[in-house]
Amino acid sequence: MNQSKILFITPTGGRTGSEMLLWYLLSRLSGKIKTAIYTRMNGELFANHSTADQTFINHAKKGFIYGIYEGLYHKLFKITPEEKKVERIQRKIKADKWYLNTLTMPEFAKLAHQLKVPYFLHVHELVTIYDEIKYEPFKFQLDNAEKIICCSSIVETRIKQMGYQNTILLHSFIDTEKISVKQSPNLIREQLNVPVDAFIWVMSGSMNLRKGYDLLPDLFQFLPKNTYILWLGSVKETGVLHYIRQRTKLEKLNFIEIGEKSDEYYDYLNIADGFVLMAREDPFPLVMMEAAFLQKPIVGYNSGGISEFIQEGMGGVVDSFNPKDLSELMLKIQNQSIKIDKEKLKNRALEFDIKNQIGRWDNIF
Template sequence: MSKNKILFITPTGGRTGSEMLLWYLLSRLSGKIKTAIYTRQDGELFSNHSTADKTFINRTKKGFLYKIYEGIYHKIFKITPEETKLKKIQRQIKANKWYLNTLMMPEFAKLAQKLQIPYFLHVHELVTIYDEIRYQDFKFQLDNAEKIICCSSIVEKRIRQMGYKNTILLHSFIDTEKIIVTQSPSQIREKLNIPNDAYIWVMSGSMNLRKGYDLVPDLFQFLPKNTYILWLGSIKETGVLHYIRQRTSLEKLNFIEIGEKSSEYYDYLNIADGFVLIAREDPFPLVMMEAAFLQKPIVGYNSGGISEFVQEGMGGVIDSFNPKDLSELMLKVQNNLIKIDKEKLKKRAMEFDIKNQIKRWDNIFN
């Protein structure tokens, strides 16, 4: 029997949650499935460590002049240069299915239909992201998908509430074999000049309003002086960052921007005494599972997938988005007023390890 050939299409090739998941997936899919990956940007993940049979990377720099060129090209040929590139890739590999990783590429759903290629749409997003996609584009990619893969129950609920029945619930997962710690928390504390008696909360992700990083300064109003909050992830230089830095400086807050720390990511995550999610919306964050595997108590606002994951003995979830309420929960964890079962944290994370999820993925692609 000939192998299934699937072209996986992803936005950046970088270390976002949806793309880390895809990177893990491609390393473990059954040998019966032949894979190719097309990444729209030259992100480090697939550029340096691709796990697909074939890798295609779009290294085009999309500056001002390129946009003019793209506009002229589209006017003449009724297709973008990137879509032409994808058609060439398809002719080369002859994939019998496309996989679109995230809702942010509706133009490729249209191209797949033009080429009569069935596609799976993997939804990692909730409603705030819907607002960033044009109405007809959003509708088209959902209307024409063969299957809609949902990364959490709340994501599937929202898709089904729009009337789509062709959903598959496949929770996001991690690869625990990749979680390697090489430096002790005391070593990292020393690097960051954090005192030994400090209680450290770590949060992780890209800095944007959906992730709630603007709410950090307000948490400190209700926390003891020896509390530190560390942001582990990319730093976005906007007015909100200036707002946070000014308040951090003027109010002398123990807030530290660590940055991405790609090669030392798990060393810095492991420094946490607790992990806090302050996102307004987060479908099923991978870092939540990674923190659980490292046996860190988890607290956060009820922003989506956290309420599906966190169970009794693992921390807690706040139904409001009031910083005072979350700070009170954080303080209870700090003061050992909530019993934390570290073995349960690790065991729960293992339920979402790729080794325990991969058979379901093999089945849908076969």
């Protein structure tokens, strides 16, 4: 049997949405496809639970001294130490194709081109991320990709608006077999000192301004006192975090930082009465589908993929970024003036289960 070999390159190897998707994908690809992964950081997901046939991890600790070393190395050899490492990996495994997981690694598009290895570019980002990548590398990776995989319709629209027609729309997916709830929601609520009559909204993700977590304090102005909002995810220690913590303390807001809770993630997600997405921009968040599978009503700003996913009876989307508008929708769900169809939520999530998506991925590889 002829096997195609793919080298998957990913930014952190941790539990980001794009990397969880890749982790699911590698566990289910056809036996006709040999997989190798290179992760640019020692993230615990692929370091400890890799699903690829071969795993290569960059253990270099980047910092000031490494930056000097990298600069000198590049000046001497016209290539970075990391690029040289990936070149050695390619010579060793002789991958037929590379897969670049996210837009954030344009240097590997250039390296693939130099090595004459065709590559797929998987785009999980919208325009705010474009602003973080330099002009020429950004253009190069799109110009030279064999295929541009887009995780949602809005992502594909933005790529096509730049003139690229070699796109494939493959919505992000989840693996519902991985969603396991073991702890009692009431017990966890008690441990968090949340009153029995409280309505809990859960948010999830990594803290950054794109996710809209800075809008939380203003949202509480329009919600009843028995409303709690819990943040499930990593904490980024910046001035914005201090701003939120100070307002939470001084205004006595019912906001709780839960943390990542990697091993208990679904137990904590399951304590929600509803799931709220406050992102200003979000292509097609995995946690939205996970919440739907757990039959949680979903609300959010019209930030991207949420409007492709939400249907009548599942919650709702507001066409602004005004906390007052979002709070009005949240109150309608809390007051049960919007009918929620829990079976529809679960069935919609199942449409984006990996079992229903994997055939298309096998075909493109």
